[in-house]
Amino acid sequence: MPHAAARPKRLGMSEYPKTSALMRRGAEFLGSEHAILCGAMSWVSERHLVAAISNGGGFGVIACGAMTPDLLDAEIAGTRALTSRPFGVNLITMHPMLFDLIAVCAKHGVSHVVLAGGIPPKGSVEAIKDFGAKVIVFAPTLALAKKLLRSGADALVIEGMEAGGHIGPVATSVLAQEFLPELAAEHLVFVAGGIGNGGMIAAYLEMGAVGVQLGTRFACASESIAHPAFKAAFFRANARDAVASVQLDPRLPVIPVRALKNKGTAEFDAKQREVALLLDQGSVDMGEAQLRIEHFWAGALRRAVIDGDVESGSLMAGQSVGMVTKEEPVAEIIQTLMAECEKALSRR
Numbered sequence: 001m002p003h004a005a006a007r008p009k010r011l012g013m014s015e016y017p018k019t020s021a022l023m024r025r026g027a028e029f030l031g032s033e034h035a036i037l038c039g040a041m042s043w044v045s046e047r048h049l050v051a052a053i054s055n056g057g058g059f060g061v062i063a064c065g066a067m068t069p070d071l072l073d074a075e076i077a078g079t080r081a082l083t084s085r086p087f088g089v090n091l092i093t094m095h096p097m098l099f100d101l102i103a104v105c106a107k108h109g110v111s112h113v114v115l116a117g118g119i120p121p122k123g124s125v126e127a128i129k130d131f132g133a134k135v136i137v138f139a140p141t142l143a144l145a146k147k148l149l150r151s152g153a154d155a156l157v158i159e160g161m162e163a164g165g166h167i168g169p170v171a172t173s174v175l176a177q178e179f180l181p182e183l184a185a186e187h188l189v190f191v192a193g194g195i196g197n198g199g200m201i202a203a204y205l206e207m208g209a210v211g212v213q214l215g216t217r218f219a220c221a222s223e224s225i226a227h228p229a230f231k232a233a234f235f236r237a238n239a240r241d242a243v244a245s246v247q248l249d250p251r252l253p254v255i256p257v258r259a260l261k262n263k264g265t266a267e268f269d270a271k272q273r274e275v276a277l278l279l280d281q282g283s284v285d286m287g288e289a290q291l292r293i294e295h296f297w298a299g300a301l302r303r304a305v306i307d308g309d310v311e312s313g314s315l316m317a318g319q320s321v322g323m324v325t326k327e328e329p330v331a332e333i334i335q336t337l338m339a340e341c342e343k344a345l346s347r348r
């Protein structure tokens with residue numbers, strides 16, 4: 001298993017003065033050397049990748065996904081054993097045991113909790129702040145972003161439709177133009193979706209972002225436990241292979257998921273038809289129908305990431321997958337991104 005001591009030595013912050021200056025507020029908020037988050041990826045963002053990211057100068061985030069409180073408890077403890085640096089925990093707002101999961105984070109004194117997958121339910125932001133953690137939220141619209149920031153969220157991630165996993169309908173570049181001029185002066189905004197090269201990071205930092213979040217670029221790092229077949233599929237893929245799922249039934253508002261096209265894409269369509277039929281028959285309500293859809297993704301992603309079933313499993317990946325060409329240690333990926341960003345800023 002990867003070990004902190006075996007990793008290449010990190011360069012100091014002064015190696016990237018322009019980038020570090022623009023990332024300063026983000027890095028201070030995260031408590032990391034660089035304001036580069038590795039977004040939580042279900043099954044992929046477990047203790048080894050999360051610790052490697054934080055040890056490598058970035059900020060790792062555990063993907064709680066559908067984990068039970070006991071499993072999350074063990075994952076946080078396991079991550080702590082591998083890094084003394086800060087890391088976060090990503091909780092899905094629709095998890096039926098959300099408040100128990102928050103209690104587990106409190107028990108461990110987790111410093112940052114990311115609430116993903118929908119509007120945070122009443123009391124959740126307060127419950128997190130009560131034990132002293134920072135709350136990071138996603139917001140698909142500017143109005144919602146302002147509301148969440150007013151009601152106690154400490155930082156915001158704006159994530160465009162180029163990203164891997166569950167996505168919204170708007171491109172990162174457009175979100176950045178809408179959100180950053182309005183919010184960047186007073187709030188901490190991180191940009192996610194479609195970032196594969198440090199040149200892009202430079203552009204978002206110059207627009208006022210305090211940092212960035214990447215997923216796809218880190219999914220196949222040497223420290224990632226993803227199955228070799230999952231990684232090989234990423235190395236082969238081009239941007240155009242990472243497609244968004246299509247909603248088949250107008251009543252069933254499934255959140256689109258971006259993944260590499262395979263047999264699983266067709267199986268998802270079959271699943272939607274099956275669940276729509278159950279809705280027709282009245283044997284499930286809308287909430288249950290949506291949960292069944294989400295369970296499909298969780299199961300399919302596990303099959304691809306853990307079992308290496310790249311045929312019918314879900315290969316969630318963003319459009320930046322075309323820039324993922326080989327297995328590299330996390331620390332090297334972070335240094336490459338920082339160097340590319342610094343070079344771009346130095347040309348100005």
Ligand SMILES: Cc1cc2nc3c(=O)[nH]c(=O)nc-3n(C[C@H](O)[C@H](O)[C@H](O)COP(=O)(O)O)c2cc1C
Binds near residue numbers: 116162317318320
């Ligand atoms: C395989 C995979 C699984 C993901 N799972 C989650 C998740 O469980 N929770 C979440 O908030 N985001 C999830 N994401 C989104 C990432 O956290 C991140 O925001 C996204 O990958 C950033 O865009 P990029 O892929 O273009 O770098 C996932 C992304 C991928 C590629």
